[in-house]
Amino acid sequence: MTQKVAVLGTGKIGEALLSGMIRAGWAPADLLVTTRRAERAEELRTRYGVDPVGNAEAAKQADTLILACKPQDMGALLDELAPHVAPDRLVISAAAGITTAFIEERLAENTPVIRVMPNTPVLVDEGMSVISAGTHASREHLTHAEDIFGAVGKTLRVPETQQDACTALSGSGPAYFYYLVEAMTDAGILLGLPRDKAHDLIVQAAIGAAVMLRDSGEHPVKLRENVTSPAGTTINAIRELENHGVRAALIAALEAARDRSRQLASGNG
Numbered sequence: 001m002t003q004k005v006a007v008l009g010t011g012k013i014g015e016a017l018l019s020g021m022i023r024a025g026w027a028p029a030d031l032l033v034t035t036r037r038a039e040r041a042e043e044l045r046t047r048y049g050v051d052p053v054g055n056a057e058a059a060k061q062a063d064t065l066i067l068a069c070k071p072q073d074m075g076a077l078l079d080e081l082a083p084h085v086a087p088d089r090l091v092i093s094a095a096a097g098i099t100t101a102f103i104e105e106r107l108a109e110n111t112p113v114i115r116v117m118p119n120t121p122v123l124v125d126e127g128m129s130v131i132s133a134g135t136h137a138s139r140e141h142l143t144h145a146e147d148i149f150g151a152v153g154k155t156l157r158v159p160e161t162q163q164d165a166c167t168a169l170s171g172s173g174p175a176y177f178y179y180l181v182e183a184m185t186d187a188g189i190l191l192g193l194p195r196d197k198a199h200d201l202i203v204q205a206a207i208g209a210a211v212m213l214r215d216s217g218e219h220p221v222k223l224r225e226n227v228t229s230p231a232g233t234t235i236n237a238i239r240e241l242e243n244h245g246v247r248a249a250l251i252a253a254l255e256a257a258r259d260r261s262r263q264l265a266s267g268n269g
């Protein structure tokens, strides 16, 4: 049976997911999108050949609804959707902080709900999507969510109590690496390198390090030790990182992201 999937609130993450599903072989005819602005709807129709519809129409036509609006817009979207979502639909939320209970209590009784935290590398099929079942989501529903998000990267099931932490690590995670690349490229400028060369060197160091972290089976400490020669260059850099409290800053930063995810649970921002 053809399963229609609708993305409701097709902004950055919604479009990233949509493009990945199409790359993975979903037929545009089986995909629906909703947007707030008509120009955005036309953009998505032109780019992907998908059908833009209203939220109520998406709820009627699609078997699976992926809610990808901001947490602050989720209450209003659910109020609009509630009269139209039959309890045999699967509702998947990609919004930070919003709990499955928040969604369940606004929809018909027994509606299956799944909470997913993806990240933007779904755009290059290297995403990580962290998945938790709500009260009425079955094993089949989880498998269906994994089919969708697994098309654009890896998936991981966690208890919902871990979702705010996973949002801090994984949902926001790519931003920290971009930030590091930006800062290290600035360092290259300070050291007299042209910006494009500094950028290429740091990006390739990041890619090489990421592949080694994934494929070598070695602990990150061992990998770092292998780079750190006695009385060499690296240890001088590491001493500065320690002096400036970079490890503590990262721990505090991720804790702040986790706390913000918890705050967003109210849907009020």
Ligand SMILES: NC(=O)C1=CN([C@@H]2O[C@H](COP(=O)(O)OP(=O)(O)OC[C@H]3O[C@@H](n4cnc5c(N)ncnc54)[C@H](O)[C@@H]3O)[C@@H](O)[C@H]2O)C=CC1
Residues within 6 Å of the ligand: 008, 009, 010, 011, 012, 013, 014, 034, 035, 036, 037, 055, 068, 069, 070, 071, 073, 076, 077, 094, 095, 096, 117, 118, 119, 120, 171, 172
């Ligand atoms: N950007 C990211 O890296 C990630 C974002 N998320 C989550 O995804 C959600 C969306 O984030 P972004 O894509 O970054 O934001 P965005 O602002 O690019 O996209 C949200 C879209 O929803 C639309 N929208 C809002 N209310 C609507 C309604 N009632 N009907 C139809 N469309 C509506 C907005 O017009 C906008 O285009 C957020 O809840 C965020 O927590 C999750 C993981 C990663």
Ligand SMILES: O=C(O)[C@@H]1CCC=N1
Residues within 6 Å of the ligand: 096, 167, 171, 172
């Ligand atoms: O910054 C945010 O709130 C969203 C959720 C995870 C990544 N971006």
